[in-house]
Amino acid sequence: MKRYSAFAVAREALRFHSGWERAWRSPAPQKKYDVIIVGAGGHGLATAYYLGRNFGIRNVAVLEKGWLGGGNTGRNTTIIRSNYLQDPSAAIYEKARGLYENLSQDLNYNIMFSPRGVMMLAQTHHEVRGYQRTAHANALQGVSTEFIGPQKVKELCPIMNIDGPRYPVLGALWQPRGGTARHDAVAWGYARACSDMGMDIIQQCEVTGVRQSGGKVIGVDTTKGAIDCDKLGVVVAGHSGVLADMAGFRLPIESVALQALVSEPIKPCMDVVVMANTVHGYMSQSDKGEMVIGGGADGYNNYTQRGSFHHVEETVRALVETFPIISRLKMLRWWGGIVDMTGDRSPILSKTPLENYFINCGWGTGGFKAIPGSGWGMAELMAKGHSPLTEEFSLDRFKEGKFIDESVAAGVAH
């Protein structure tokens, strides 16, 4: 693989870029792989990447029914943070955030990680207490956060109306090394690196069945034929239930639509990411200048990638009140994605009733920020059979009542 650099770009410019090779190969499937990952989104590709990088497992295929990175990886609001309350969450999200710091260099692909800082506004006394609790927890978890007062909030984000008549800003949980990244680039960067390790990324290849023998998974049927494997990792946000059904088990998951939108681009006016959970909205400004906006999810099962307009309305209403200047910006694009909501709104990274069938799903509204950590933990789980990062996220917790509930600290698991 030719390395990317400013020098390479300059060299190619002189010959009108005729020398750039494919970012990833597009091979036909082999008969058998050591590991098959179903789903070439960020999480699936990251799992494959760390299987190769950390465990030397490179005879890997990543199957994708559409185009790689075409699901939720390319449909989210690109926020990266790890200021979670519960230990297992903080561990995996902070692992991810830490890996994001160096991901561009690791992958030799600029994923544009921008640690511009993330703040979660406290607009009720209850939220103040919740975020103070989170700040205490984060200090022990090795996550660098701070509870800041309203004046600091205003300094960091001058366009915010902190004295709204309805919910004045009382403070915020501030994570200075949280931020954003370019979502497509994360998928593309991992894909390029996987392909470079000799892994096969097979697009337009839908899994139609899970083959098993003696309680173990032995392969999959696909639209490109049957493919054998020793281990199977299913990482298909939004469609996990369907893949579980193929293996004969059910999941504590419901799939719902989550929506996001962007404004037309304007010159830079906001240097941080702001999440306002009391009024249900969050916003940041992309490098292109668009205000990137997200809000709440629908409450009913839906596979259409179209949500209901009233959620957009609620979110925009909240943000116009919080950031009055956006009233005269225009909504440019609006889209929806299908997210998996689990019984406790935390993800599942787990073995399953079918041996050698591993599942990574249920990221709900918070998947993008976790991609590197999730891939890291999942790779370890698949290679070694256990991983401290994924241990608490097992399927068994729903039987035992051992939930990982992030909503407790007034926060929501975006």
Next chain:
Amino acid sequence: MSTRLSAGGRLIDKSKQISFRFNGKHMTGYAGDSLASALLANDQMLVGRSFKYHRPRGVVASGSEEPNGLVNLGEGGQFEPNQRITTTELFDGLAATSQNHWPSLDFDVGVINNSLARFLPAGFYYKMFIHPRPFWKHVYEPIIRYSAGLGKAPKDTDDSIYEHLYSFYDFVVVGGGVAGLQAAKTAGDTGARVLLVEQASNWGGRAPVDGGEIAGEPVDNFVDQTLTALKKMKNVTLRTRWMAAGIYDHGYMIGYERINDHDPSDTKPRHRLWRIRAGRIITATGAIERPLSFAGNDIPGVILASALRDYVVNFGVSVGDRTVVVTNNDDAYRTAITLKNAGLEVPLIVDARPHGGGALADEARALGIRVETGKAIAKVHGAKRVQSVSICAQAGEGAVLEEVSCDCVAMSGGWSPVVHLWSHCGGKLLWDEHEIFFRPDVHKPPLDQDGTPFVYAAGAANGCFGLDELLQDAATQTGAATGSKKTPKLPNASPRAEAPIQAVWMMPQGAGIKLRSKAWLDFQNDVKVSDVQLAAQEGFESVEHAKRYTTLGMATDQGKLSNINGLATLAGALNADIPQVGTTTFRPPYTPISMGSIAGAARGEIFQPIRKTPMQSWHEEQGAYMEPVGQWRRPYCFPRAGESHDQAVIREINQTRNFLGLLDASTLGKILVSGPDAGKFMDMLYTNMMSTLKVGKCRYGLMCSENGFLSDDGVVARIDEQTFLCHTTTGGADRIHAHMEEWLQTEWWDWKVYTANLTEQYAQVAVVGPNARKVLEKLGGMDLSKEALGFMEWADGKIGEFDARVYRISFSGELSYEIAVPASQGLVFWNALLEAGEEFGVMPYGTEALHVMRAEKGFIMIGDETDGTVIPQDLGLHWAISKKKTDFLGKRAQERTHMTDPDRWQLVGLETADGSVLPDGAYAVGTGKNANGQLNTVGRVTSTYYSPTLKRGIAMGLVHNGPSRMGETIEFAKVDGSRVPAKIVDQVYYDKDGEKQNV
């Protein structure tokens, strides 16, 4: 130069001159002008700079598809960036500035010239700026951010108003052109409710500009007559300046009405967002012309042929004196003919088709216009303005045959039906090989809640051109939508009579890389033919990948001009058919809509409801410091002049403990549960045994979710044999009422129980403190002595003149009466208590004093000690969990292994050695780290306050094995890393035996 013609301009009123400013320069136009036409009339061809390379940009279109003409419009509270000049109607005093340049539009230091642009191809930023690591955030990203963006961020708060409207129609017809008018007429004739909308301010669409006849008369006459007929129909509503922004499931539709954008001095709402339920939607949204891809097609002066025609016919404006027309279809000949008839020069028509055009070509030739077939533009010359074009053979690689001097190039690459609305809700598209465009696939339409088609495309939007064909299609599609068998009688209309179009995706066909890297696809985002080809070369084969990699179609025009050309270029690069490569998903809105309109009227005072108690006005008059609790705002404390909130809280507590306090407890939920099975139901709802509660008595109860976690608490009063009154927390009233109804309606529907949420029927006041009884006795009425009304009893009666229900319950540990009176009497009752209580030292207190006093008593608070992960057993509330009952909500859940784990953290009191207040939310640190390197914890603080009663910090917390570790000291970590030792103690700090409350 561009200028105003002496004749023409069907939309402008030359008797009404309008003055406006552009970049500070005073200009004039006429009523009816768009900002674009007015700027062109003032020879302002250069209107902006492109996004990436900051190249000079001129007007290229005449409608909402315009990618270049974007300005900062207005000032102060009416400032708005990125306003499209082609859809901005001119008004007196309009002030606009151009965008994305520094220091000026004419001279922009940010411009990236041709040789440099080569170093910034599609996706260059993914390949660069990787090292050194901190440079991305601190150096590269800021530069990119400042050069990107378009308009300026507004500084002031929007001073316009917005509103919403719900509306219901059997049929909505989108588009006020010939097809839309005919569709509305056909639908209206059935008697159904019809809404006909047009995004522009005028009716008729393109046809009046394009010519042709209906019933032997000019199209304008048809438009006028049909409008007149529609206006007479009571069942038809007509709206202009109304854009169908999006179509959603189940016939939901968003309409964007721009009420006073064209006259901001008016006090009307600026925008109105219509939320429509439509039975059927007919999209007669017309078509959009495509540019052609040739080198230099982005130089100001290169314009769509149809747009040029619009400017001449509608506004009497010429873009240039000498216009070369370049085309792959017949329609562009209309522009040449129009120009010629307006007295303008057309030195040449370049027709890429070897055999040229049909009747229109003949007509052009007859006017003396030179036509060259099989030819192409090799290159446009000029910088900020077209100077000349080089002509070559379309079939070749661009060898120049001749150079033609000109100051305008009119291009036409064919037309694309506007299929956006069709696609929003799942309608599929077909590639039409013959016409070279995507058209709606009528066999795969959007489906409504009944699984039946609900969107119909008609006219040009359905791929029908030619007035006769288009009228027929409008009637046919509307007939299909209405299900009416009646075929309307349609007038004769001009047929299309055009020679076939020929696909031309690059001009010339064999253009080399140098030409391809100067042939623009997306004018705003600077995406060229070579960029899309590079994407394909690098494996970005899906249209979604290519779009995202190159940013094609992601600009504020949403790719209206670039999508199809980009797609075809990609297909060419992949050597695939266009339908194989597919098309991207069209999403609402059709054109960008203001955030203000989405938010609507709900801002400021009516942003969100604020619930108010009957005594709220008194609290506000006293200057109470309020805290939001759910939708309520409750007084946190009542600070006096010069007093901090902390000081006020201490004062309120001391006064209440020593004399008399009043709390507005009206927000507490009060739910009536009544019926023969009420006792059985209460036993399922609460962990306690409630069915045994005696009439006249009160009992504190706990409610759990079916998942076992503590969800609410409160005092239950038994009103009669069949009736209970359940108090809930402030936030719990609606939630718990819904919870009760859910179980009654969906699980135990044969149980005879009714509930009613009476929360707002009553004002409730807690009268608390040693003098509580005295003040009530002073008011007179019912007997409230210890004997008559014991602790945890209730009674109905009169207090003074007030009808009251009195509960003798205490959340503070003091002698306390909670008194409910009808809400309308609340404020009078409150004032009566204040007046009568004066001699007893009465003082209102807020929620913080309430919290501190309950903590001194060791009472738990829902939301403090509980957080959705806590079960009653964690809080030592075993006494409130019935052992006798075989079932209650949450019981099974509490039997799961993790719930019965002896290692669960349990509630205790916590005391610092120095009397300081423990930090809120602090965790107790254990030994070592877990497998993820996090410090192990053994407990956490759930409530922590300064207790004025004990004059020291007090706290409660959940601690591992807490209750069996009394007296032990554990360490809590502060956020700064330091540790605070605290002793584990009993959490009841004050009057453990309850002597004070039971007097």
Next chain:
Amino acid sequence: MSNLISQANAPFEGYVTVSADAPMGMLTLRGDLSSKPFITALKKSVSTDLPSACQITHDEKMSVAWMSPDELLILTPYDQVAGLQAKLQKALGKKHFLLADVSDARVSFTVSGDKVREVIAKLAPVDLAPDHFAPGMFRRTRFGQISAAFWLLSETEARVICFRSVAEFMFNQLSAAARPGSEVDLWS
């Protein structure tokens, strides 16, 4: 009520008039409306016809609105509510029902003017076209962000009820919808 809306309790004169009504007597009655004995007993104390689903009936003494298949809302003059409650209690005797005075829990507003329909249509997701919503109908729905119910007294007059705690919010949002200059002219 008086201090709930504004100091002066003045109506808002927009392009329709929004005014807070004087307190009204209201009783919530829950019971089996499909039970004949229940209905027979009920008719002894209720003078109007009983409303069918989503209807409201009136006579000079009272109005009765259909809230749900097992709930009615009975409206009377404020000072007569106690008497009616006692009467109903007696008439229904030992039948399974719930009767509660909610006069103080709810407030009502009158919106009057030629364009009353479109003002309501700005807030409620209800088809207010004359041939779809007529006097005699009763609709529980949402006004903006709060629950409410409304009915038409005539073509030019509507009554809106909501919970007491959000009375001010309701008044303000109705007033905003009635703001002069914001006429839609939908049904005129």
Next chain:
Amino acid sequence: MLILNCPYCSVDAEETELTPGGEAHLKRFGPGSSDADFEGYLFQRENPKGVHFERWRHANGCGKWFHAARCTVTLEVFGTYSAQTTEPPKNLQKTISKKRPGWSWREFS
């Protein structure tokens, strides 16, 4: 933006007047049930791509809970029916069979 006909008051209620309530016809498992049954009752869901039965409450309306049969892929609504039943009405199942031959959901098909 869904629109569902409330079977109790016959109002065509729009989504903002309704509250979604998740999967329908869950059988409650209380004390004495196995861990697996209880987990299934509280958490495991069909989450089908296609025909689904679910609960809704006409919250900004008559306040009643009801059931709806809906396709999660096209959002087509096959019917709404009473909350006071443990299984979809037979005629509704027939209607669905006509529109979606071969459908199945738990033990129903």
